[in-house]
Structure formats: structure tokens, C-alpha cells
Amino acid sequence: MRQLRLGVAILTMGNRPTELQDLLDSVAKQDLPATHIVVVGNGSPLPPLPDGVTGVSLTENLGVSGGRNVALDELRKLGDLDLVVDLDDDGLLISTDVFSRLAELYADDPKLGIVSFRIADELGRTQRRHVPRLRVGDPQQGGLVTTFLGGGHALSVPMLDRIGGWPDEFFYAHEETDLAWRALDDGWRIRYAPEVVLQHPYTSPTRHAVYHRMVARNRVWLAKRHLPAVLVPVYLGVWAALTAVRGRSAAGMRAWAAGFAEGVRTPCGRRRPMRWRTVWRMTRLGRPPVI
Structure with missing residues (x-):
């Protein structure tokens, strides 16, 4: 070989x-x-x-x-x-x-x-x-x-x-x-x-100054680029709730909210939603694309 x-x-x-x-x-x-x-x-x-x-x-x-x-x-x-x-x-x-x-x-x-x-x-x-x-x-x-x-x-x-x-x-x-x-x-x-x-x-990932904004913006971009339309609000809603529960600082939450808004209003490249069989495959592997 x-x-x-x-x-x-x-x-x-x-x-x-x-x-x-x-x-x-x-x-x-x-x-x-x-x-x-x-x-x-x-x-x-x-x-x-x-x-x-x-x-x-x-x-x-x-x-x-x-x-x-x-x-x-x-x-x-x-x-x-x-x-x-x-x-x-x-x-x-x-x-x-x-x-x-x-x-x-x-x-x-x-x-x-x-x-x-x-x-x-x-x-x-x-x-x-x-x-x-x-x-x-x-x-x-x-x-x-x-x-x-x-x-x-x-x-x-x-x-x-x-x-x-x-x-x-x-x-x-x-x-x-x-x-x-x-x-x-x-x-x-x-x-x-x-x-x-x-x-x-x-x-710690938060050592990067842009961490909170980038994480939020790119999370929205992931959903817009790759998820079937019905899963987009579910995925973003789950992560918004988790972030609110886990948030430790007001400054970090403000940066996160600004990044989320930026992700919603800005283009993120070509949208190509994954197939439902990929969603099912990910679910069987223990991580459905809603979290």
C-alpha cells in the first residue's frame, strides 16, 4: 500500500x-x-x-x-x-x-x-x-x-x-x-x-478580545448557511437561552447581543442547507443540529 x-x-x-x-x-x-x-x-x-x-x-x-x-x-x-x-x-x-x-x-x-x-x-x-x-x-x-x-x-x-x-x-x-x-x-x-x-x-476561549461577538455572529451564520429553514429558529433559540443562563458578565452579554444582531443583518456566504438525512445522522451520533 x-x-x-x-x-x-x-x-x-x-x-x-x-x-x-x-x-x-x-x-x-x-x-x-x-x-x-x-x-x-x-x-x-x-x-x-x-x-x-x-x-x-x-x-x-x-x-x-x-x-x-x-x-x-x-x-x-x-x-x-x-x-x-x-x-x-x-x-x-x-x-x-x-x-x-x-x-x-x-x-x-x-x-x-x-x-x-x-x-x-x-x-x-x-x-x-x-x-x-x-x-x-x-x-x-x-x-x-x-x-x-x-x-x-x-x-x-x-x-x-x-x-x-x-x-x-x-x-x-x-x-x-x-x-x-x-x-x-x-x-x-x-x-x-x-x-x-x-x-x-x-x-480559556475568552482570552480573545473578540470572543463573545464572533461566537454569536458566527453561530447565526452557521444556521443561515447550513440548517433547514425550520431548524434555524430552534437552533438559535436554544443557544440564546444557554448563553443567557451561562452569562457571567454584562459586558460579555452586550458583546454577544451585538454579534447576534450582526449575524442576522449581514451576509454570510452561500446558503446550502444540509439534507434531512444528515440531520438524522447527526442525531444518531448524539448531537442533533439544534444544540
């Missing part, structure tokens, strides 16, 4: 040169070498990179979605690939067999579109929000899911050829869900593989 060709994409804003170098060192130690490695400086200059690593320095921060699309385009220019692995620049591959494990998973399942890594801190702990299931359970238990983690994952290039890349409009927040829903609607599978680990320091 032909060995799968794997490309690595890393975004950085130039503020973590030590962590980036450590990550690149861990990539270089993999027992299945990456065919190509691309580092994108997202609105920032790049530090010196090791030989064999391609750097792209952008003058403007294009967000997670835009930056990953730039990395994907650069990887395509460098040569044919079967898989693309996206890694956070402050992550670390603590095992040398991550890429070979991914190759095995994809070789065993031709319809595997996305593999979501387990994100763990230095003590091996996985945050609840880093397990892509509603009922989290044991983070060491893998299986088929309906979404994936942005910090560490693998994408099938044949899948990307069919469904397209990241949603540029989103900039940051829910871009993984947008891609996941398109993959599921095209018949691809998403697997949470806890044996594939990216070590990552403990973080």
Missing part, C-alpha cells in the same frame, strides 16, 4: 517563537515524516524557520479561517498530498507516532474525512470543552462525532477537494463546525481519536 503523503499547516502571530520552534522540533521527530510543512505568519513577520519548512508572512491578520486557507493553498502548490494536519503554534506532539497513527486511521477508512486529536495539558488533563461530544464522558474514549477541535486535527485532501476549505468570512470561532457540517453532509466521517494527542497549555 502506498504511504500517505502528509502536509502540516501552522499559524502563528509571531508572539510564540520558542513554542513554535518546540512544535517544529516535535514534527521533525515523527516516525512518518511530513511531506511538506508550512508556517503562516498571520499579520506578522516570521522568526527563522528550520530547513525544509516553508514560511508565508502575511501583512494582514486574516483570522484562523483565512490563515488556514493560505496555508492550504501553499501546501497544494508544493505538491500532491493526502492529508493536511493543522496544529496550534503553542502545541506539542509528545509522541513520535502521531503521523503514522493518522496514516493507519485513514488507510482503514476511505470515507474518513476528519480526525480530531485529544488536547491535553502538561499533566495529561483534557478540558471538558476539548471533547467533541455533548455528553463528555471519558476523554480517553474515542469514536465518531459531529465536530472537531481546531488546535489539532487532520483533514482528508480528497474531502477538501469536494467540500472546499475554511469559511473565510468567519475569521475566528465556529469555523470547525462549518467545515464539519459540510463534511457530514457530503458523506464523510469525523473521528475523535484520543490516542492522537496534542499537548497544549490550559487556556
Whole structure:
């Protein structure tokens, strides 16, 4: 069997040169070498990179979605690939067999579109929000899911050829869900593989200044882009209620409300509602697209 060709994409804003170098060192130690490695400086200059690593320095921060699309385009220019692995620049591959494990998973399942890594801190702990299931359970238990983690994952290039890349409009927040829903609607599978680990320091999503606005705006865009019309108000109503219950600060709630209104009034790209059989498939996997 032909060995799968794997490309690595890393975004950085130039503020973590030590962590980036450590990550690149861990990539270089993999027992299945990456065919190509691309580092994108997202609105920032790049530090010196090791030989064999391609750097792209952008003058403007294009967000997670835009930056990953730039990395994907650069990887395509460098040569044919079967898989693309996206890694956070402050992550670390603590095992040398991550890429070979991914190759095995994809070789065993031709319809595997996305593999979501387990994100763990230095003590091996996985945050609840880093397990892509509603009922989290044991983070060491893998299986088929309906979404994936942005910090560490693998994408099938044949899948990307069919469904397209990241949603540029989103900039940051829910871009993984947008891609996941398109993959599921095209018949691809998403697997949470806890044996594939990216070590990552403990973080809170609210560390990003635009978190509340982007989360709300992009949640509305998800519904407008992908849900059958009857499910749009249900999905948005459920999330509005959950946000109201979970809200901890008046400033955060005001930013959320502004983002929600922005999502309602602004265009979000082409609308292509998922099929009802995809809704049923997601429901059977434990996460119907109303929550």
C-alpha cells in the first residue's frame, strides 16, 4: 500500500517563537515524516524557520479561517498530498507516532474525512470543552462525532477537494463546525481519536478580545448557511437561552447581543442547507443540529 503523503499547516502571530520552534522540533521527530510543512505568519513577520519548512508572512491578520486557507493553498502548490494536519503554534506532539497513527486511521477508512486529536495539558488533563461530544464522558474514549477541535486535527485532501476549505468570512470561532457540517453532509466521517494527542497549555476561549461577538455572529451564520429553514429558529433559540443562563458578565452579554444582531443583518456566504438525512445522522451520533 502506498504511504500517505502528509502536509502540516501552522499559524502563528509571531508572539510564540520558542513554542513554535518546540512544535517544529516535535514534527521533525515523527516516525512518518511530513511531506511538506508550512508556517503562516498571520499579520506578522516570521522568526527563522528550520530547513525544509516553508514560511508565508502575511501583512494582514486574516483570522484562523483565512490563515488556514493560505496555508492550504501553499501546501497544494508544493505538491500532491493526502492529508493536511493543522496544529496550534503553542502545541506539542509528545509522541513520535502521531503521523503514522493518522496514516493507519485513514488507510482503514476511505470515507474518513476528519480526525480530531485529544488536547491535553502538561499533566495529561483534557478540558471538558476539548471533547467533541455533548455528553463528555471519558476523554480517553474515542469514536465518531459531529465536530472537531481546531488546535489539532487532520483533514482528508480528497474531502477538501469536494467540500472546499475554511469559511473565510468567519475569521475566528465556529469555523470547525462549518467545515464539519459540510463534511457530514457530503458523506464523510469525523473521528475523535484520543490516542492522537496534542499537548497544549490550559487556556480559556475568552482570552480573545473578540470572543463573545464572533461566537454569536458566527453561530447565526452557521444556521443561515447550513440548517433547514425550520431548524434555524430552534437552533438559535436554544443557544440564546444557554448563553443567557451561562452569562457571567454584562459586558460579555452586550458583546454577544451585538454579534447576534450582526449575524442576522449581514451576509454570510452561500446558503446550502444540509439534507434531512444528515440531520438524522447527526442525531444518531448524539448531537442533533439544534444544540
